[in-house]
Amino acid sequence: MTFPASAELRNDPVALIRDKALWIRRRSFQMVYEAQLGHPGGDFSAADVLATLYFGVLRHDPADPRNPARDRFVMSKGHCTGAFYAVLAAAGFFPEADLSTYMQPLSKLNGHPNRNYLPGVETNTGPLGHGLPVSVGIAIAGQIDKADYRTFVLTGDGELQEGSNWEAALTAGHRKLENLTLIIDRNRLQQGARTEETASLDPLDDKWRAFGWHVEMVDGHDHRALYEVLSASPKGRGKPLCVIANTFKGKGVSFMHDNVAWHHGVPNQEQYEQAMRELV
Amino acid sequence: MSAAAPAPAGWHDCRDTFSRTVEALAEADPRIVTVVSDSVGSSKLVNFRKRWPERMVNVGIAEQTVVAVGAGLANGGKIPFVSAAACFLTARAMEQIKADVAYTNVNVKLIGQSSGIAYGELGPTHHSIEDMAWLRLLNNLTLIVPSDPWETEQAIRAAAALDGPVFIRVSRMPVPDLKRSNAKFEIGRAETLREGNDLAIIANGVMVHRALAAAEALAADGIAARVVNMSTVNPLDEATILEAAKTGAVVTVEEHSVRGGLGGAVAEVLATHDPVPMRILGFPGFLPTGSADWLLEHFHLNAAGIADAARQLLARK
């Protein structure tokens, strides 16, 4: 299990990530359109982070999804299953055709990810504020075992209003979990409004530093910047890493861009077709 | 957040009743405030915020805090209506509900929105089919599961008038207006919506109109089913349950797990005082993917399924 290994990737990781990110946006939007359900705004803000992780950073083996040596990825913002399922299918964890069953009766592709249905899912999410504490546990297990794997977790920014994150942040800082990376999808929107108009988070970087974390701020749609910060070795850092990925909800489609209505808005036919014309 | 199945004409989303009623109450009583956790739209409180921005507290996505802040507001003399999706309001904040609200016994009104399986495809994390079991055993906490818009309004008005903690389940699943010959709501008093002495069906919430339809189907077979609306689960109307037991057979129906909810509450009373054959209808636990309507059909929680269970039970009477 020595991913990244493909010839494609060795040649030009950023080009591969770019292609996959576009594919994830298109495929997830098709899923949301067909199901008339989903959270497409957050799918689009996270698409570039997910493509970077799965096609540039994570060491994983879809043929052996519970290999103990794998890098772990936890999708804490579990409502964004459109993008998450699309990237898992693209990476080979299950057939792409399964994506057409999204949220249909008895489908393995529930509105929120279920590890008992799908390979590649580490823990069931959906209620916000669970992914980071579980990831801290995974990282502590790795620390105890002196294992080589890394643990990555993606949260929303509104999600950080849940206090459970800050309890876990204390433990991670205290235990100097350098094998743990938190990525915050900082799109500045939550379900009903802007984060800063609801329960403000800024200065977000200072908060994580105060809890003992190393902080990096990146453009969350810049594949090269994401690739560099996420693939850098954590060895010797002595602290958990928090990557604040500055993003836009609905990134990639003009009428969805930075628009809270697309948190769980779903497209009609005209909107779907326009989005597909823009996502090229 | 969920693909809306086209509702029959004239059916209602009880969240609209909630917001209309809480606005009417707020007009008359300045102590009334709403407390939300990024749940303004899903609680249908956009208009409340427009009218009284200073009387809405939005703590962000933080259900433990929304309940605890509600308890603090009550201490400060307010009448807080704490409103969030039932699944997170209960599962996430159970200790705040237990310690800060029920045990402290303060004047907080908890509104569990989109209870039951209304979120369908979003799965077990978003279903609230454990809440009746968790909540009904807390002392002091009045627990109401209204069946239609009229009863939702009555429950909210009664909750505001009561000096003490109340939890009300508010469904977003469309329901019809129930016909009542003698409409009178009282906390802790069950309502007999249809007389009958062959067996009794005890239901609450969105299952009541389905129970009435089942009774209608049974009548066609010459079976007279009594239908009891047990909208208050705590305190429980034991006298009406024991009256129902005199029919010799009891079916309970709830939009909830079959373990520990309405059926469990009724079974405790019957087993202790007057055991009769019983069927508990509800959901088995964590549910597969499917819309709310699909789940109700799949688990036979419809008129035909309730009537079938009643017929099977009668054979054991």
Ligand SMILES: Cc1ncc(C[n+]2csc(CCOP(=O)(O)OP(=O)(O)O)c2C)c(N)n1
């Ligand atoms: C505990 C909990 N409370 C409420 C919700 C409902 N909910 C789903 S998504 C969401 C907003 C999330 O905002 P954010 O974390 O910023 O995610 P993103 O913008 O990336 O979609 C809310 C409130 C939930 N899933 N879990």
Ligand SMILES: [Mg+2]
């Ligand atoms: Mg956000």
